Amino acid sequence: MKPLTVNFRSKAALTLADAQIQQSIEHVYTGFFKGRLTAAGETPDWENLRTKGKAIKDHTIANLDYYLGLLTDNVEKNGGSVFFADDAEEARQHILDLAHKLKIKTVIKSKSMVSEEMGLAEAMTDEGFETVETDLGEYIIQLANETPYHLIAPAVHKSRADVARLLDDDYKDGDRVPDATELTMMAREKLRGVFERADMSVTGVNFAVAESGSIALVTNEGNGRMSTTVPRVHVAVMGMEKIVPSIQDLSTMLRILIRSATGQRISTYVTMVNGKRKPDEEEGPEEFHLVIMNNGRQKLLEDPQLRESLNCIRCGACLNACPVYRKVGGHAYGWVYPGPIGAIVTPVLTGLKDADNLPSASSLCGACHDACPVKINIPRMLLELRYRTAEGSTDKVERTSSAKERGIWKAWRMGMMGRKRFDIGSRIASIALKPLSRNGWLKKAPPPLSGWTSTRDFPVIAASSLKSRLKKRSGDLK
């Protein structure tokens, strides 16, 4: 796994200063965000579908042991094997051991955020396997040696010229920039041969269906279907929460996932995999392995305040709706999952100390909650994590706030809790800050508040409270 380097402020500042990236990531708003609104508006029972989706996920997560057991039984009945990995390292090692044992040479990957958690592609390459991403966005990211920028559009921050430079060694600045179709054909040409020689595929899982032991993959490029039919070995990797009880539930979840992700009614390909190839079938792998990973999810499951985050179906709608993500971009969040949902799962899955800025990277406007197809109350959980950062909590999260920060908030709390204290405090602050104000605004507050005014103006603190001014005014009127 890549080392965790959450340095939100400096990475956000880099993105904010990059005009090209700002222009490229605008697509998450003009394309995905608006597409979702249109798709939802055209679906008469949209709110009911969201409610149903939430109920399905609530029920599944509340009975996760049962459904994981049922899924395992049915995958094995279909001739597959199931491996439960406690963490990313165990999952990665299991797949590497499989590849060695089965004398694999070339591995093709279809998009999977769980495999990003494992750092699987790098590990397989390091061990000598030719390992190639086949999702177009992931392929671009692999060539650029970067991490994905967005849950469903990993290379959304790249311009067409950037992609041309990565796909064509002869491309020079100033050459005509190829259009999207030409770029896709360039990638297709390179990837076709890899598909043909691949003897193992690693794919993600959009949903695993417990009652049938099937996995569902949603793609728009067909690489998922090629990956699950051409190589002789198929390994599917999933977080332990990516499960639905029945095929009927899958139908509901697909309707809300696809509309929320890309604004389509249905994606170009929905691939169902029912284990390895049967004797009477012409296509499909000779072996099917399902790797189910915990990697910190148990902590979320045991935490009543944060458990809801396991309902996430990774559609990316909260990223597209988030005014912060749309400016600071995906790499600022430092790990696999960016945006509002990343600001919750990253601190818990990786340890809050490394990611303690993330829950504060939100204006708490609630746009993510409105957008989420399974109605996850993201702002509530962000507030909970902020509280834990400040206060420290028993065993789930380490306290990372400084003594100075806690002192400031304590003084603030005391001031806000008593009318007299509030009035006296406001009066003192108003007098003390008056020399620094200009035209009703405080441009540069002294430490320890200077951080606040380094990027925004602050209105001057009024000399008297609204209540006392109203009182005076009504006296004057009398």
Ligand code: SF4
């Ligand atoms: S939190 Fe909701 S909106 Fe965000 S990725 Fe997950 S399911 Fe989609």
